[in-house]
Amino acid sequence: MNWIPWLLAGWLFFVGIYGVISSRNYVHLVGCLAVVQSSTYVLLLSVGYRQGAGPPIFFHIPPGRAVDPVVQALVLTDIVVGATISALLLALALQVHKVKGTLDPDQLRPLRR
């Protein structure tokens, strides 16, 4: 039980990186990058977890023991920014496909002048 969150974060990281490296399609690559990113969410939220504590929202309960709000704030903004970054990368993929007619990284060569 103690090592499951770290194992999960590490697994997501490795699987995502492997996907990025072995990718044959840029759209798939963007998805793999999102997997790598989600490993950081798992890691951060696991660090902020506290055994038996509730959420850091004290609307019905008096302030006191709760899980860490700092890491939750980090993850929250990261998710939204990550979504726009994915959109930016997908826009790049779209333009690559328009110009080169393929999304396979192996078929593409560096731009020549």
Next chain:
Amino acid sequence: MRRYRRLALFAIAMLGILPCMIGLFAHMPRFGEHPLPYGDAINLNGVRQRHVTNMVTAVNFDYRGVDTLGEEIMLIAATVGAVMLLRGSRGEELSARPGRAPGRPIAWRSTGQVLIARLMAPLILLFGLNIIIHPQLTPGGGFQGGVIVASAALLIWLGDGYRPWRRLMRSRPIEVAEAIGAAIYALCGFAPMVVGAAFLQNVLPLGKTGALISGGLILLINAGVGIAVACGFALLFIEFLQETRAEEEPDPEEREA
């Protein structure tokens, strides 16, 4: 060949990283028993100091508001980049014909789909606005609510099709609104400096804890973030869906050049 070389490099790199990772995780404190001094300090004092009940909001828009301003600028930079990449020949005009992949049948919208989209769009819009205006009390805020609001608008596209949706979603006003949303945040940062306080210091009256209008500057910043995020995602949706239109015929002169 290049593929195998890449995989071999990956294997070597992972052989290097894996022991470090295992060593690091072995020295982590027990799961659920991390010492969390900053989180504990905020959990203990946040309600008293800022009159908000959601500590995540207090961190995001007050204690670490400068970081969130950076995040928001990142969001806008990514949106602007995507919009600039996609703006071009396709779908700028409302009259643009839908693009067709050869040999693929056109799927017609069913009445049920239109009905459900029309019923759900206003409900989801309301839900998104509800999330945007309640961050000081319960989970929510401009980031989450903004995405929900933009998705509600997207339901019009799903139900009624591209043209009614585009008639509602004009690029120009949405661009201006996004800039205004970001400007609200920046102004909320500089305005306290006029009265001699620090950047982003919460100088407005904090209100009563648990009331809708509480938390002072947090509400205002949050509204700015909500506008910026909703408009940013709406712009992304517009630009991506413009790509589904058929390419316009290039000018003969341009073709010769």
